[in-house]
Amino acid sequence: MATTTHEPPKIEGQPERPDRQRPSGNSGNGGWRNMVPADGKLPAVKDYSPPPSSTGIWVVIASITMTFAAFTSALIVRQGSALDWGHLTLPRILYWNTLVLLASSVALEVARRQVGAFMSGSQPRAAKPTRWLYISLSLGLLFVAGQYVAWAQLRSQGLFLATNPNSSFFYVLTAIHAVHVLGGLGGLIRVIRRMNLSILRKSTLDATAYYWHFMDALWLYLLLLLWMKI
Amino acid sequence: MHDMAKHDAVAHHAPTSFIGKHVFSLDHKVIGKQYYGMALLAALVGMGLSWLMRIHLGWTNAAIPGLHLLTKNGAPGDVMTPEFYLQLMTMHATIMVFFVLTTAPFAAFGNYFLPIQVGAEDMPFPHFNMMSFWVTFVGFLVLVSSFFVGTGPTLGGWTQYAPLSAIGEVGGPGEGTGVVLWALSIAIFCVGQLLGSLNFITTTLDMRTRGMSLWRLPLSAWAWFITSCMGLTAFAVLMPACILLILDHVAGTSFFVSSNIVINDQMQPHSGGSTLLWQHLFWFFGHPEVYIAIVPGMGIVSHVLITNMRKPMLSHRVLIYSMGALAVLSYMVYGHHMFVSGMNPVSSLAFSFPTLVITIPSTIVVLIWLGSLYGAKLRINSASLFALGFISMFIAGGVSGFFLAQPSIDIMLHATYFVVGHFHLVMGVAAMFGIFAGTYFWFPKMYGRMMNETLGKVHFWMSFVGAYAIFMPFHYLGLAGNVRRYQAFSPDYMQPLIPLHKFITVAALFTGVAQLIFLYNLIHSRFWGAPASDNPWQATSLEWSTPTTPPPHNNFGDKLPVVYHDPYQYGVEGSAGDYVMQTSPEKVTTGSDEA
Numbered sequence: 001m002a003t004t005t006h007e008p009p010k011i012e013g014q015p016e017r018p019d020r021q022r023p024s025g026n027s028g029n030g031g032w033r034n035m036v037p038a039d040g041k042l043p044a045v046k047d048y049s050p051p052p053s054s055t056g057i058w059v060v061i062a063s064i065t066m067t068f069a070a071f072t073s074a075l076i077v078r079q080g081s082a083l084d085w086g087h088l089t090l091p092r093i094l095y096w097n098t099l100v101l102l103a104s105s106v107a108l109e110v111a112r113r114q115v116g117a118f119m120s121g122s123q124p125r126a127a128k129p130t131r132w133l134y135i136s137l138s139l140g141l142l143f144v145a146g147q148y149v150a151w152a153q154l155r156s157q158g159l160f161l162a163t164n165p166n167s168s169f170f171y172v173l174t175a176i177h178a179v180h181v182l183g184g185l186g187g188l189i190r191v192i193r194r195m196n197l198s199i200l201r202k203s204t205l206d207a208t209a210y211y212w213h214f215m216d217a218l219w220l221y222l223l224l225l226l227w228m229k230i
Numbered sequence: 231m232h233d234m235a236k237h238d239a240v241a242h243h244a245p246t247s248f249i250g251k252h253v254f255s256l257d258h259k260v261i262g263k264q265y266y267g268m269a270l271l272a273a274l275v276g277m278g279l280s281w282l283m284r285i286h287l288g289w290t291n292a293a294i295p296g297l298h299l300l301t302k303n304g305a306p307g308d309v310m311t312p313e314f315y316l317q318l319m320t321m322h323a324t325i326m327v328f329f330v331l332t333t334a335p336f337a338a339f340g341n342y343f344l345p346i347q348v349g350a351e352d353m354p355f356p357h358f359n360m361m362s363f364w365v366t367f368v369g370f371l372v373l374v375s376s377f378f379v380g381t382g383p384t385l386g387g388w389t390q391y392a393p394l395s396a397i398g399e400v401g402g403p404g405e406g407t408g409v410v411l412w413a414l415s416i417a418i419f420c421v422g423q424l425l426g427s428l429n430f431i432t433t434t435l436d437m438r439t440r441g442m443s444l445w446r447l448p449l450s451a452w453a454w455f456i457t458s459c460m461g462l463t464a465f466a467v468l469m470p471a472c473i474l475l476i477l478d479h480v481a482g483t484s485f486f487v488s489s490n491i492v493i494n495d496q497m498q499p500h501s502g503g504s505t506l507l508w509q510h511l512f513w514f515f516g517h518p519e520v521y522i523a524i525v526p527g528m529g530i531v532s533h534v535l536i537t538n539m540r541k542p543m544l545s546h547r548v549l550i551y552s553m554g555a556l557a558v559l560s561y562m563v564y565g566h567h568m569f570v571s572g573m574n575p576v577s578s579l580a581f582s583f584p585t586l587v588i589t590i591p592s593t594i595v596v597l598i599w600l601g602s603l604y605g606a607k608l609r610i611n612s613a614s615l616f617a618l619g620f621i622s623m624f625i626a627g628g629v630s631g632f633f634l635a636q637p638s639i640d641i642m643l644h645a646t647y648f649v650v651g652h653f654h655l656v657m658g659v660a661a662m663f664g665i666f667a668g669t670y671f672w673f674p675k676m677y678g679r680m681m682n683e684t685l686g687k688v689h690f691w692m693s694f695v696g697a698y699a700i701f702m703p704f705h706y707l708g709l710a711g712n713v714r715r716y717q718a719f720s721p722d723y724m725q726p727l728i729p730l731h732k733f734i735t736v737a738a739l740f741t742g743v744a745q746l747i748f749l750y751n752l753i754h755s756r757f758w759g760a761p762a763s764d765n766p767w768q769a770t771s772l773e774w775s776t777p778t779t780p781p782p783h784n785n786f787g788d789k790l791p792v793v794y795h796d797p798y799q800y801g802v803e804g805s806a807g808d809y810v811m812q813t814s815p816e817k818v819t820t821g822s823d824e825a
Binding site for chain 2: 052055059063073074078080082161
């Protein structure tokens with residue numbers, strides 16, 4: 001009869017979860033960083049790791065990716081089985097919308113870096129990053145408005161949701177993407193509100209930024225798909 | 231114990247108002263109980279519908295008093311019409327699969343016990359968690375509301391195959407508003423489950439307490455984690471499918487209806503859609519759904535059995551790997567539901583192979599259970615009996631899966647009662663037995679009272695005998711060519727089978743009575759059961775380490791636990807007896823007869 005001795009884990013005197021603590025000042029995933037500002041000006045910014053939002057955002061992105069993979073496979077199968085598949089010229093405004101969305105992402109990234117600098121104490125005032133957050137929000141709203149204009153242009157050409165499979169997929173894909181963008185705008189508004197109240201956590205901003213950048217990548221993918229298939 | 235590191239995303243004060251405490255609660259334990267309550271309500275509705283169907287199948291022209299209350303035109307003189315039979319069948323299956331088998335073992339028990347088993351004070355996104363339940367509940371209400379609008383609920387079956395599901399009222403009663411409400415309900419349900427999966431995954435990965443490595447998680451926690459990964463990907467596919475189906479109805483698109491289809495002498499206005507597309511999208515969700523229903527049961531049953539065997543499983547890790555393999559393979563086998571769909575035969579072969587392969591991890595899981603049970607001095611109680619019943623049902627239902635995995639045999643049996651018997655045993659009854667095992671095991675922790683063991687054992691034996699009496703004859707019926715979904719058996723060759731249907735109906739009523747005993751036990755024990763101690767089963771995992779029973783609002787009081795051991799230190803010499811809890815810092819000496 002063999003005997004195994006299980007030693008208790010050696011945890012006394014060690015910092016909590018040492019494997020998950022990183023020195024502050026790194027770039028990249030803020031979830032791994034110490035998020036207490038050096039001067040302690042943001043009292044509600046807590047030091048803990050890892051923030052669930054830094055994992056959760058990837059879970060959300062995985063789920064949205066699966067949803068659009070399903071739509072994509074539906075498009076490919078539907079195109080393959082159809083004799084009614086035609087061609088649809090994409091409204092030119094979509095390309096301008098793309099630039100607006102990318103610019104929004106850039107603005108958010110600037111804001112994120114400035115918030116990081118503010119939290120680390122090297123940026124004394126919070127006003128500047130807030131300005132960039134508003135710019136990002138405005139550009140995001142402009143993107144949604146631009147998408148609406150694109151739908152209006154198609155409608156003026158007599159292309160409605162049920163006109164043909166091309167228009168059906170165009171409206172469905174762009175509308176579902178716009179719904180997700182609106183969700184991101186909601187996240188941005190929440191970030192701005194928390195920033196103004198000085199209770200913003202860096203992880204919240206990071207997660208919102210990752211989501212927003214993912215909306216860019218998703219839109220670029222959709223645009224390519226629509227351009228190739230529709 | 232170490233000082234609690236308050237987690238901003240999680241920490242929320244104990245509510246004081248009734249609404250905050252019991253209705254819109256952020257507490258994962260309350261949300262778990264809400265899910266359980268909804269699943270119980272849904273199970274009673276689903277069982278009631280199955281009774282109506284069974285009575286109709288045994289005595290086709292019999293009047294069922296009060297049946298007309300459920301339908302405007304489906305029961306003239308309280309006699310069920312063929313269409314209404316199909317509507318009841320569709321609702322029975324939808325309610326049971328989505329709102330019972332998915333919610334009870336996964337969302338209910340997982341919500342209550344996953345954060346506690348990992349040593350957390352709550353899930354990381356409690357608002358999303360609360361939304362998850364209420365969104366799911368709204369989905370349930372939307373589904374049930376279809377009984378009371380238009381021509382009633384859809385009759386297309388829980389799979390809602392196109393084109394029938396996509397053409398509107400011309401397809402039959404309920405194929406208009408009923409289908410739209412069905413698809414809306416399921417899309418809403420998907421949102422709820424995605425929010426739940428988000429919380430389950432992040433809880434498992436980020437909320438574990440000190441010392442709780444992944445391998446120290448109990449098997450139930452592993453099962454919920456694996457299930458949430460499946461849910462995340464499967465429901466994310468079903469939701470767009472439902473959106474497209476709704477658009478075919480309300481916007482006149484043609485995603486799923488092909489050209490030149492004539493139904494009920496009417497040329498359909500759609501063109502170019504793919505009827506197989508719906509099946510692909512649906513079954514890409516549908517087969518993982520089978521494992522979403524059963525894998526939590528595997529974890530719960532393993533957890534219950536180990537506690538009652540007083541020894542760990544033969545291999546903790548292989549069991550986890552096998553559940554993971556089931557999850558991965560479940561996405562590769564979905565085409566076996568489509569062998570008779572007209573799909574390319576080469577595709578059938580491609581789906582047949584992984585279907586046979588998936589029997590390997592299933593068999594490994596069963597062998598680990600049986601091998602671990604061998605020589606164990608099993609404590610016989612209601613929970614362990616239902617755990618054994620789970621294994622029995624899983625084997626009995628799984629064996630018929632070997633036959634159905636082969637296209638040549640499946641083509642003959644696919645549309646018969648053989649398949650109905652197969653899936654009811656392997657995912658229906660087995661999952662239900664997992665729910666019952668979990669209920670008898672965890673009820674003391676959830677409510678601070680013991681359930682009545684005598685009633686529990688009566689419940690088990692009646693359910694065990696009754697379930698086999700119902701579903702084993704289904705296999706015989708299928709082999710005899712009894713087509714499924716028929717509301718009456720008028721062809722000559724089916725006439726001799728009607729007495730067997732009558733027997734099954736009596737068995738279904740008998741088994742249903744057993745569930746009423748369970749319901750009585752549940753309610754009676756909730757208020758008048760014997761008080762439970764903090765650890766009535768002498769178990770080791772963290773849910774039995776809470777300072778009070780039921781656990782306090784933040785689960786562990788002002789100190790989070792520290793974990794020192796693997797989850798199942800049984801058969802060891804510990805200060806508390808033959809077990810050492812995960813939180814105990816004492817050194818453990820374990821013996822192994824096999825080593």
